[in-house]
Amino acid sequence: xxxxxxxxxxxxxxxxxxRANMLNALMGGTALTASELALEAGVxxxxxxxxxxxxxxxxxxxLASQGRHRYYGLAGPQVAGMIEAITGVAExxxxxxxxPGPRDGAMRVAxxxxxxxxxxxxxxxxxxxxxxDILLRNDNEIRLGxxxxxxxxxxxxxxxxxxxxxxxxxCLDWSVRRSHLAGTLGAxxxxxxxxxxxxxREKDSRAVVFSPPGKQAFERVFLG
Amino acid sequence: xxxxxxxxxxxxxxxxxxRANMLNALMGGTALTASELALEAGVxxxxxxxxxxxxxxxxxxxLASQGRHRYYGLAGPQVAGMIEAITGVAExxxxxxxxPGPRDGAMRVAxxxxxxxxxxxxxxxxxxxxxxDILLRNDNEIRLGxxxxxxxxxxxxxxxxxxxxxxxxxCLDWSVRRSHLAGTLGAxxxxxxxxxxxxxREKDSRAVVFSPPGKQAFERVFLG
DNA sequence: AGAATGCTTCGATGGAGACCGAACTATGCG
DNA sequence: CGCATAGTTCGGTCTCCATCGAAGCATTCT
Numbered sequence: 001x002x003x004x005x006x007x008x009x010x011x012x013x014x015x016x017x018x019r020a021n022m023l024n025a026l027m028g029g030t031a032l033t034a035s036e037l038a039l040e041a042g043v044x045x046x047x048x049x050x051x052x053x054x055x056x057x058x059x060x061x062x063l064a065s066q067g068r069h070r071y072y073g074l075a076g077p078q079v080a081g082m083i084e085a086i087t088g089v090a091e092x093x094x095x096x097x098x099x100p101g102p103r104d105g106a107m108r109v110a111x112x113x114x115x116x117x118x119x120x121x122x123x124x125x126x127x128x129x130x131x132x133d134i135l136l137r138n139d140n141e142i143r144l145g146x147x148x149x150x151x152x153x154x155x156x157x158x159x160x161x162x163x164x165x166x167x168x169x170x171c172l173d174w175s176v177r178r179s180h181l182a183g184t185l186g187a188x189x190x191x192x193x194x195x196x197x198x199x200x201r202e203k204d205s206r207a208v209v210f211s212p213p214g215k216q217a218f219e220r221v222f223l224g
Numbered sequence: 225x226x227x228x229x230x231x232x233x234x235x236x237x238x239x240x241x242x243r244a245n246m247l248n249a250l251m252g253g254t255a256l257t258a259s260e261l262a263l264e265a266g267v268x269x270x271x272x273x274x275x276x277x278x279x280x281x282x283x284x285x286x287l288a289s290q291g292r293h294r295y296y297g298l299a300g301p302q303v304a305g306m307i308e309a310i311t312g313v314a315e316x317x318x319x320x321x322x323x324p325g326p327r328d329g330a331m332r333v334a335x336x337x338x339x340x341x342x343x344x345x346x347x348x349x350x351x352x353x354x355x356x357d358i359l360l361r362n363d364n365e366i367r368l369g370x371x372x373x374x375x376x377x378x379x380x381x382x383x384x385x386x387x388x389x390x391x392x393x394x395c396l397d398w399s400v401r402r403s404h405l406a407g408t409l410g411a412x413x414x415x416x417x418x419x420x421x422x423x424x425r426e427k428d429s430r431a432v433v434f435s436p437p438g439k440q441a442f443e444r445v446f447l448g
Numbered sequence: 449a450g451a452a453t454g455c456t457t458c459g460a461t462g463g464a465g466a467c468c469g470a471a472c473t474a475t476g477c478g
Numbered sequence: 479c480g481c482a483t484a485g486t487t488c489g490g491t492c493t494c495c496a497t498c499g500a501a502g503c504a505t506t507c508t
Contacts, residue, residue: 049485
């Protein structure tokens with residue numbers, strides 16, 4: 001009967017299937033409306049609304065009201081990280097997947113993690129950026145290297161702005177068990193990939209699928 | 225209504241206060257009996273037993289029977305990592321701690337994480353070992369450096385044995401948000417610290433408190 | 449063998465909360 | 479203003495499960 005942070009409270013929020021589905025959907029990074037989340041969770045609108053207010057009260061979500069729409073999103077990278085950690089355990093102890101399936105394979109290669117890219121591609125990218133000294137890494141702390149500004153501005157990403165959120169962050173990848181790049185730079189790179197149509201997001205999934213030429217372009221720019 | 229690893233199942237296991245208390249207690253690293261865990265969770269023995277079988281079925285615990293005692297322990301580092309992640313969120317969104325309190329401070333400095341040392345001291349130690357090339361680090365992968373064997377055997381730790389568990393592992397620290405050393409080497413170092421009485425474990429807590437001379441000795445050996 | 453200890457199983461109870469339909473509020477549109 | 483859409487609140491039902499006492503196994507001690 002010890003004290004400390006109330007982990008049961010947080011875990012029980014994630015522990016309901018409807019809420020877990022909602023959180024999973026929000027791991028895609030885009031904020032969703034209550035009706036979209038109700039559909040996603042397979043429950044009625046009133047039920048979804050009740051779940052959402054609980055998640056809000058628990059501090060796991062943020063809310064952005066725009067007119068008559070109310071967009072719910074994950075409260076931050078830490079929450080996303082927790083979901084990834086739980087997913088990792090569920091994956092490990094869960095029923096031995098009868099068959100990894102093609103979609104599952106695609107998820108391992110590349111997927112969206114909150115607002116940035118995850119999966120093998122993302123891990124390889126961070127490795128390469130560090131190897132080329134474009135980013136400087138010390139454990140989970142990642143800083144811009146001397147050539148970062150010119151390198152990224154050449155491909156249309158401005159790293160000069162100083163938002164409150166850190167520019168770079170390491171984020172643990174549940175499929176590869178290594179880190180990939182998060183932070184505003186990670187988000188900007190994902191934006192770039194999608195804007196250039198190097199890859200598209202799989203419908204109803206976190207998977208990100210590169211087109212063959214898109215993959216080449218990505219590798220030339222980030223793994224070159 | 226999407227598929228994938230059943231995160232709700234895992235989270236709901238942690239989501240019950242009694243079970244959360246048990247898991248928290250097991251984060252201390254030592255396996256405990258059902259009665260000890262019942263006491264820890266503040267429930268009767270039958271109730272605890274029921275919880276334990278659920279946790280077992282969920283794959284979060286391992287069981288070692290020794291005579292009439294049955295020792296329950298965390299199933300592995302991944303489970304411990306998940307608990308740390310949830311703890312981090314609970315800490316962040318939880319009621320703004322009225323006062324950090326001395327015990328809380330002690331936890332930040334040094335505590336037990338599963339079977340090894342965590343906290344500021346542990347993070348500093350890993351940094352230093354890597355800086356001295358005694359350990360070689362590439363992201364979460366940590367290997368022994370050339371001088372590791374002689375360095376550790378000089379202080380009575382044998383790194384030659386080849387157990388199934390990896391010798392070194394990086395483990396994310398929830399208070400410092402950086403990595404510390406896990407794996408058999410991490411465990412051996414914690415054993416050493418306690419065996420030499422450089423530090424003692426706080427009663428009913430994960431905190432590890434160094435004595436002044438113990439701290440000096442520890443710093444000389446590992447941070448020197 | 450008999451007693452004691454450690455733990456699990458059984459059965460019954462009670463309470464929490466997930467759920468939905470209906471009514472209500474708020475915003476936008478013509 | 480009146481209608482439509484988005485969302486929340488309310489009231490009631492129903493299921494699940496945490497809980498404990500009592501009884502049942504298993505192991506060890508004497």
